Amino acid sequence: MSRLNLDDFSDLIERPDSGTRRDAEERRERLTVPPGALGRLDELGEWLSAAQGAVPVRPVERPRVVLFAGDHGVAGLDVSGRPAGGTYELVRAVLDGSSPVAVLARRTGVPVRVVDAGVDCDPELLPADVVRHRVRRGSGRIDVEDALTPEEAEQAVRLGMAVADEEADSGTDLVVLGDLSVGGTTPASTLIAALCGTDASVVTGRGGAGIDDLAWMRKCAAIRDALRRARPVLGDQLELLAAVGGADLAATTGFLLQSAVRRMPVILDGVVSAACALVAQRAAFRAPDWWLAGQVSGEPAQAKALDRMALNPLLDHGVTVGEGTGALLALPLVQAAAAFAAELPEKPLPEQRPADED
Numbered sequence: 001m002s003r004l005n006l007d008d009f010s011d012l013i014e015r016p017d018s019g020t021r022r023d024a025e026e027r028r029e030r031l032t033v034p035p036g037a038l039g040r041l042d043e044l045g046e047w048l049s050a051a052q053g054a055v056p057v058r059p060v061e062r063p064r065v066v067l068f069a070g071d072h073g074v075a076g077l078d079v080s081g082r083p084a085g086g087t088y089e090l091v092r093a094v095l096d097g098s099s100p101v102a103v104l105a106r107r108t109g110v111p112v113r114v115v116d117a118g119v120d121c122d123p124e125l126l127p128a129d130v131v132r133h134r135v136r137r138g139s140g141r142i143d144v145e146d147a148l149t150p151e152e153a154e155q156a157v158r159l160g161m162a163v164a165d166e167e168a169d170s171g172t173d174l175v176v177l178g179d180l181s182v183g184g185t186t187p188a189s190t191l192i193a194a195l196c197g198t199d200a201s202v203v204t205g206r207g208g209a210g211i212d213d214l215a216w217m218r219k220c221a222a223i224r225d226a227l228r229r230a231r232p233v234l235g236d237q238l239e240l241l242a243a244v245g246g247a248d249l250a251a252t253t254g255f256l257l258q259s260a261v262r263r264m265p266v267i268l269d270g271v272v273s274a275a276c277a278l279v280a281q282r283a284a285f286r287a288p289d290w291w292l293a294g295q296v297s298g299e300p301a302q303a304k305a306l307d308r309m310a311l312n313p314l315l316d317h318g319v320t321v322g323e324g325t326g327a328l329l330a331l332p333l334v335q336a337a338a339a340f341a342a343e344l345p346e347k348p349l350p351e352q353r354p355a356d357e358d
Contacts, residue, residue, distance in 0.1 A: 003154065004154045004157060004158065004238065005238075006157070006237040006238060006253075006257065006280075006283035006284075007237075007283055007284075009257045009260075009261065009280075009283050009284040009287070010283065010284045010285065010286070012261045012284070013257070013260045013261055013284045013286045013287050013290075014263075014286065015286050015289045016047070016050035016051045016053075016263075016289055016290065017050050017053045018050065020049055020050045020052075020053050020054065020055055021046050021047070021049065021050035023049075023055045024045065024046040024049035024050065024055050024056075024057065024341065025046055027055055027056065027341075027346070028042055028045070028046065028341065030346040030347055031344045031345070031346055031347070032344060032345050032346065032347050033340075033344055038337075038340055040314075041333065041336060041337040041340055042337075042340075042341075044292075044314075044333065044334055044337035044338075045057055045337040045338055045340060045341030045342075046341070047292075048060070048265065048334065048337065048338055048341075049341060051263065051265045051290065052173075053263075056341060056342040057338045057341045057342050058173075058338070058342070059335065059338050059339060059342065060173055060174050060331075060334060060335045060338055061173060062171050062172050062173045062174075063110050063172070063173065063174045063175070063176060063331055063335075064110065064111050064112075064113060064167060064172045064174075064175055064176070065101060065105055065110055065111070065112040065113065065175075065176045065177075065178065065324050065328060066113050066115065066163065066167065066175050066176070066177055066178070066255070066324075067094065067101070067112065067113065067114050067115065067177075067178045067179060067180050067323065067324055068115050068117050068160070068178075068179055068180070068248040068249075068251045068252045068255070069087055069090070069091050069114055069115065069116050069117060069118075069119050069130075069179070069180035069181065069248055070087060070116075070117045070118030070119060070138070070139060070179075070180075070181050070184070070246050070247045070248030070249075070251075071084070071085055071086075071087045071118060071119055071120035071137075071138040071139065071181065071182055071183065072138070072139050072142070072147070072181060072182065072183030072184055072186065072187060072246050073138055073139055073140050073141035073142070073145075073147075073183075074141050074142050074143060074183050074186045074187065074222050074226075075182045075183030075186075076141065077141070077143070077218050077219075077222055078215055078218060079183060079186050079207075079211070079215055079218050079219035079222055080182050080183050080185075080186075080207055080211065080215075081206075081207055081210045081211050081215075082182045083182070084182060084183065085120045085121075085138070085182065086182045087119045087120065087121075087180055087181055087182050088119055088120070088121040088125065088126075090180040090181075090182070090323070091114055091116065091119060091126065091130070091180050092126075094112060094114055094180065094323065095114065095126075095127070095130070099323055100321050100323060100325045101178065101321075101323040101324050101325045101328060104325060104328050104329065105328060108328070108331070108332070110176065110328065110331065113163075113167075114130050114180065115130070115133060115159070115163055115251065116130050116131045116133065116134045117133065117134060117135050117156055117159060117160075117246075117247040117248040117250075117251040118134065118135055118136055118137065118138055118139050118156075118246060118247030118248055119131075119134065119137070119138075120137045120138035121137070133159045133162070133163070133251075134247075135148070135152050135155050135156045135159060135247040135250075135251070136148070136152055136247055139187075139245075139246035139247055139248075142186070142187055142190060142222070142226040142229065142243070142244045142245075142246075143221075143222045143225035143226050143229075144225070146229075146242055146243050146244075147187060147241075147242060147243065147244060147245050147246045147247075147249075148241070148242045148245065148246065148247060148250065149242065150238065150239065150242050152242070152247065152250075153238050153239075153241045153242035153245070153250050154238060156241070156247045156248075156250035156251045156254065157238065157241070157250050157251065157253060157254035157257075158254060159251045159254065160250070160251035160252055160253060160254025160255035160256070160257075160258065161254040161255065161257070161258040163251070163255055164254070164255045164256075164257075164258035164259045164261075164262060164264065165258060165262065167259075167264065168259070168262035168264045172264065173264070173265075174264070174265045174266070174267070174331075174334065175259060175264060175265070175266045175267070176266075176267050176269070176294070176324050176327045176328045176331055177252070177255070177256070177266050177267065177268055177269060177273050177324060177327060178269040178270075178272075178273065178322065178323050178324020178325070178327060178328075179248060179252065179269070179270075179272040179273060179322065179323070179324075180248075180322075180323060181246075181248055181272065184246065184248065184249070184272045185205060185207045185270075185271050185272065185299060185301075186219055186222055186223060186226075187226070187244055187245050187246050187249060187275075188249065188271045188272045188274070188275035188276075188301060189203040189204060189205065189223050189271065189275070189299070189301040190203075190223050190226040190227055190230055190244045191230070191240065191241075191244060191245060191249070191275040191276075191278065191279060192271070192274070192275050192278055192301040192302075192304055192305045193223060193227055193301065194227055194230040194231060194234060194240065194244070195234070195278050195279065195282060195305075195308070196278075196304050196305070196308055198304065199224075199227075200220050200221075200223040200224035200227055201220055202300065202304070203223065203300055203301035203304060204216060204219050204220040204223055204300070204301075205271070205298065205299035205300050205301060205302075206298075206299075207219075207299075210320070226244045227244075229243050229244060230243055230244045237253070237279050237282055237283050238250075240279065241253060241279065245279075248272075249272065249275065249276050249279075252272070252273060252276040253276040253279045253280050256273075256276055256277055256280040256287065256291070257280045257283060257284060257287060259290065260280075260284065260286070260287040260289075260290040260291075263290070264290070265290055265291070265292070266290060266291045266292070267291070267292045267293075267294045267314075267327040267328075267330055267331060267334070268291055268292065268293050268294055268311070268327060269294055269295065269297070269322065269323075269324045269325070269326050269327035270295070270297035270299065270302060270320075270322050270326065271297055271299035271301050271302040271305070272322075273327075274293070274301070274302045274305040274306055274309075275301065275305060277291060277305065277309060277311075278305045278308060278309065281308075281309055288309040288310070288311060291309075291311065292311070292314060292330070292334065293306050293311040293312065293313040293314065294313065294314055294315065294326050294327030294328075294329070294330035294331075295313050295314065295315040295316065295317065295319055295326030295327060295329065295330060296313045296315070296316040296326075297319070297320055297322075297326065298318065298320050314330040314333055314334075315329055315330050315333075317329070
């Protein structure tokens with residue numbers, strides 16, 4: 001198998017159809033509801049129409065939540081509000097239906113798929129369909145060692161690509177993307193700082209579970225040390241993911257790129273998906289045209305990444321729980337935009353006077 005080159009995605013990914021978008025905009029002008037009265041929902045409907053290549057836009061009927069899971073060695077430095085190696089409990093809560101995203105998904109009727117890319121637990125503890133793609137148990141401590149070997153990084157990216165193909169082939173028409181990880185915001189913030197050329201203190205946040213000031217300082221120091229290891233490999237996205245990413249982050253990056261190839265829209269959740277999106281954008285500059293930012297997570301690194309990609313979040317409700325919850329909360333807005341664009345009536349055409357009346 002030849003070595004994967006993420007730069008090849010630049011030639012594979014096309015933008016959503018601009019001609020279809022113009023047709024959707026023209027149709028919007030003809031609706032009975034005045035232009036601008038629906039606010040940003042007009043823009044969402046037109047974006048979705050271009051992504052689908054259809055006017056009027058089709059309803060979003062087969063969305064799916066996809067969550068990539070993994071542990072991170074850097075969590076052993078007490079940089080997270082959860083104990084190191086605790087991703088298994090997060091995965092178990094989703095599978096048992098007791099986590100926030102599981103509750104919301106059950107209420108909205110959206111299926112949830114969990115993909116174990118690097119959870120640090122015995123594989124027998126998880127269902128076979130969750131664990132079958134695992135790359136390794138946990139990821140290395142990025143402040144002092146690589147998260148993955150180059151071979152593992154490629155395996156993880158290919159895993160994400162395969163999951164995207166499976167979803168597209170099964171008829172999924174929009175993905176709500178999230179993560180399940182302990183310590184994941186630290187490598188995510190490192191990737192964003194490296195790609196945006198900023199210092200550790202600018203991107204260090206409190207994480208989904210919240211941390212005190214001492215933990216924040218430990219996290220900032222870990223990101224600073226990881227940045228020293230990241231900067232020499234900025235020219236190669238796979239090497240960057242191997243050095244300071246993780247199996248779940250590499251898989252998410254591959255998923256985002258292949259989803260864009262397959263013209264499958266994605267709603268991003270928090271800082272982890274934003275970091276992976278930024279890596280993917282580095283490989284293929286058109287890829288962000290296929291994504292929406294679901295929500296503001298409160299992480300400063302997420303804000304920097306979304307600004308770099310010119311993605312404006314749909315919601316700002318202070319939801320920091322992660323797991324794709326904020327992105328799933330944004331899904332009804334997208335579905336409403338599609339319904340308005342497709343189902344609102346057009347204004348009647350003006351009656352034509354007979355020529356002999358002129």
